[in-house]
Amino acid sequence: MAVTRRRTAAELVLALVVALVTAGIKDLVGTKALLVAVTAAGAAALTLLRRRLPTLVLIVTGATAGLVAGFSPLLVLVAWSAGRRIVGAGRALAAFTIAYVLFVSISVLDAWKEQMPLTLALLTTLYFFAAAVVPGLASRYWSQRRTLLHALQERNAQLLWERQMVAGQARLLERQRIAQDMHDSLGHQLALISVHAGALEVDPELTARQREGVGVLRTASVAAMHELREVVGILRDGVEAPTALVDDPSRAARGTAGIEGLVEAARAAGNTVTLRSRGTPRPLAAAADHAAYRIVQESLTNAFKHASGAPITVELRYEPDSLVVEIVSTAATKGVGDAVSGGQGLTGLRERARLVGGMVHAGSVDGGGFRVAGVLPYGVVEATPFVAVEDDFHQQAPKPVGGDGFPVMDWSVQTKAPLMSGRDGTVLSRGRAGGIGLGCGISLVALLLLVIAAAVGVFFLANTMNEGMINPSEYEQAKLGDDEEAVRDQLPSGDTVATLGLAGKGPREPEGSRCLVLRSSEVGGSIESEPVFRFCFKDGKLIEKKAYDIGG
Known part of the structure; x- marks a missing residue:
């Protein structure tokens, strides 16, 4: 119950954090307050549902992350959770593939009017690989490794328990053999002593003092027989039978x-x-x-x-x-x-x-x-003969372990080591150290991949900046009425991420025209605005060119 409450509280806190991060990112891009609240609520709901419905949440998040900028952190969290919770490698591959296709398709369709689908598809592929595929693979490998170690622990515990059972049975058989030998030899001799002492006690030729001595001998032999019976019971069964005393008149x-x-x-x-x-x-x-x-x-x-x-x-x-x-x-x-x-x-x-x-x-x-x-x-406590081999008399009976279903024997250090149960031994320390090392390695690989993807993106962006930028002299060379093909040959194509968000922000475009918007190579007079140049074509001619500033 306490574990469930802590987990619920942790999930609620995580959902709140993801909602706040999503709302903050969404607010930075200048969205209305109502849309920010709706986006934050959706991120919180997906965070809470990621454990129960990992496949559906991954697909929904992948589809919406291409449109909602605030869902980027959520995609990493959902991919990590889906990687370890989706059952079956084929199903996991299908879920991540569907999420990838939706993520890239929606992102490209949203920016289709910018006329650079191939560039955007490449960048979104790199981003999805870094933000979803790498966390999903790392989580799945970590989860499978934990499952394998747990299975090995259970198998070792079962094997050790069986070994203890076999050893206990061997000791019990040896005890029974010793008990049988004692019963057959000492019991017979004591019975003869008791019988002969009883016959001698009633001999009329004995004096009173001799009869008293013989009576003491007979009583001692009877008491010795009862004690021998108790010892035989302990050796044979591992416990002292109460009936040995109930039937004894000298109890x-x-x-x-x-x-x-x-x-x-x-x-x-x-x-x-x-x-x-x-x-x-x-x-x-x-x-x-x-x-x-x-x-x-x-x-x-x-x-x-x-x-x-x-x-x-x-x-x-x-x-x-x-x-x-x-x-x-x-x-x-x-x-x-x-x-x-x-x-x-x-x-x-x-x-x-x-x-x-x-x-x-x-x-x-x-x-x-x-x-x-x-x-x-005061009460009767049932004991067990199956105690540790290394310490036959000083260990208590085994007690069950919560959750595993296997009894925990109080084994020696040599026995505990191969179990890898890990609570007090060095094996768990190595396991934890290995798990930490593995996690650090996976994180380092993921970080390296992100850095490589970022470097490739920056390099690609730097190489394509020239395709979306001109200087003022090139703008002045273009004249109204010039042939469209000739003007476009003199200007960059504009098919680059450098021109993202420029269309539709300036003056109204001429009716029926096709416009090319390019950035200026010169810096504007204010950090809040940026100079751009627009060229509009209709019927194969340059019908308008404008230079204006847009907000940063």
């Missing part, structure tokens, strides 16, 4: 409700652990609930390992949209660095939190302590 013991038990166990081992809870407790999804338990468990294990006996604070903050789990060891830790529990615990916590839509941060705090904080959402 509460391994969620946020079991954190208090972890704290009590730590205190029983001789550690100083403080548990605080803020906010109104809210239920979490099964996977997120278990992730909170694992964050606290791993953090306490890390604190026991690297700072045994140091005061530890465990805090649960129930924010409006997420649960924040924070564990702080207030004493200096030793050898912790960026890893928890042997270097793999922190990675596991981050991956577990990512799979439920959360995150985990760990690092040193002021005073030499260590802090682990996790943010877990």
Whole structure:
């Protein structure tokens, strides 16, 4: 909506500018105010319609530009717009050809009475080539180049996305293979331990203390089987299945409700652990609930390992949209660095939190302590296993790009380069630089062509000035009654642009006569007037010659 409004405003401003320029040019040639207003309104209307009806507007502008001097800037704008918007090279060629024929024909017919159609046709052809053909070709080439680059970008994006899909499928298959191996080997062994421990627990020959120890062993084996099932689910599907916890009778013991038990166990081992809870407790999804338990468990294990006996604070903050789990060891830790529990615990916590839509941060705090904080959402967030190959655990799921329809992966620099998507990479910089260079080149060629056309026109005009100019002595030599053919042989033909606009501006011509108007080689006494000579012929004789001044 905002883009549409900006485009509409820009179009209105452009139409206003073109109307003002057209009105200014029209006013310079001395036209009535009403005709100036009508011409400006027509230029504005054609400017607004050039996008919707490029072919029609080009033809209409080409036809009227030969009559209306103010339409010259409009012709350049319309030709640029038509060059990129007319579909099909044949249709574009036909539209420009029709506009050219109308432009030249109307211009020549308008000046037919000046008796120099060939000269005017040449000049109008040069002008149409510079003002319409060159902008149209430049616009069409630029538009086709943009279309080609966009198609290449979409193709590269599609190929890279397919490559990511293939890599993700390969990782998923490998995870499933590992999960199957773990299930077949460890699951079988744990099941045997649980069965034998259960049978041993009811053995009447055991003492009460031995039964208690066997019961602990059986409980641990059952818990290990449940945890193995969750790990297998993560490896197999890429997400932690909630059903693994729903069917588990010890779910509460391994969620946020079991954190208090972890704290009590730590205190029983001789550690100083403080548990605080803020906010109104809210239920979490099964996977997120278990992730909170694992964050606290791993953090306490890390604190026991690297700072045994140091005061530890465990805090649960129930924010409006997420649960924040924070564990702080207030004493200096030793050898912790960026890893928890042997270097793999922190990675596991981050991956577990990512799979439920959360995150985990760990690092040193002021005073030499260590802090682990996790943010877990209350709701269920669907995760995807298809992440970037180069960074399997630290990237989020792909998000769609507006307009292209292709997902944007958070790829590495090596992957981004061939995409040429261009928002942050060097490829776009090169593309922009190339586009600017191309535009400058086209503009330079167009300017060079205009200069050449102007030079040719000036040279042609200078060479034909003699055909429309005489000096006063030549005027005096012609006598009334002289033969028309003899007089014309002594005078220039007048078929030149130098005599444009001279006919009809002097005294009334004799009835039935044919008159030749030529400029004087001498400069007049005022810059506002110019001396001219007129010779009128009838019945093969020179019947009148006059010298007078016309306005500049």
